[in-house]
Amino acid sequence: MTQQFYVSPExxxxxxxxxxxxxxxxxxSVVVLTCRDGIALVAENPSPSLHKLGEIYDRIGFAAVGKYNEFESLRQAGVRxxxxxxYSYSRDDVSARGLASVYAQSLGSVFTTEGKPFEVELAVAEVGAEPYQDHLYRLTFDGSIADESNYVVMGGQADVVNEALARSWNQDTGFPDAIRTAVGALSATRAPAEPTGTANGSSGYGNPGSAADAGAAPERLxxxxxxxxxxxxxxxxxxxTVRAFRRINTVELDRLLSGPEGD
Known part of the structure; x- marks a missing residue:
């Protein structure tokens, strides 16, 4: 009789x-940051239909990184x-805190009881009437929940993006400047626009940090x-409308990123 293989809980x-x-x-990576006009959600995502950002309720938004099928199922569950x-109580009873608690319970249950954990990281954002009333919650794969302030960076090379954002974020800006700030932080992980010499290892998944180390300007997204x-x-x-969520289409975004005159 063979002995059952043992793995410690730790x-x-x-x-x-x-x-x-x-x-x-x-x-x-995904960046969610507060500003004077509200909350901006910016994701590096070339797909026009597989969204990483979404609306949950009137003033509540959702952002995620990881496996699409897993975080999309969580987004749909949050909408329900x-x-x-x-409908059962009042629209005012729907809050980002309550939604984040439900997500934390679901993620924690999957992490401890299922064979494979969810490969996702979530952010739930609720915009308030004043900047101090904004709420940002970050949820990790094991059900851990954190009440963040100012901004949230998830996925990819989050440390690099967070460092760039810490140098440039300003809560007193409007949406155009806030979005440009987020895009600049996300672009910090990119390779140089076009190296003057040979481009060894210049694939899209190369070492993004090498551009900064060499002093070259990263390619802007x-x-x-x-x-x-x-x-x-x-x-x-x-x-x-009472619904605060709005997507920025490609034409508007291109005009906005072109410079301060887009304000």
């Missing part, structure tokens, strides 16, 4: 966490939760490689 949890982190790190709660949405702080006055 080693099992560590292996699952390492597996999930590697999967998330392969994804392109918000609709049922808003274009509108076709980005997915951008905003949560408008005053949607009633600007668009006549």
């Amino acid at each position: 080693q099992l949890m560590k292996d699952r966490a390492d597996f999930a982190r590697k999967g998330i790190a392969r994804g392109r 939760y918000a609709d049922v709660r808003g 274009g509108a076709g490689l980005l997915e951008v949405a905003v949560l408008d702080r005053n949607p009633m006055s600007s668009r006549g």
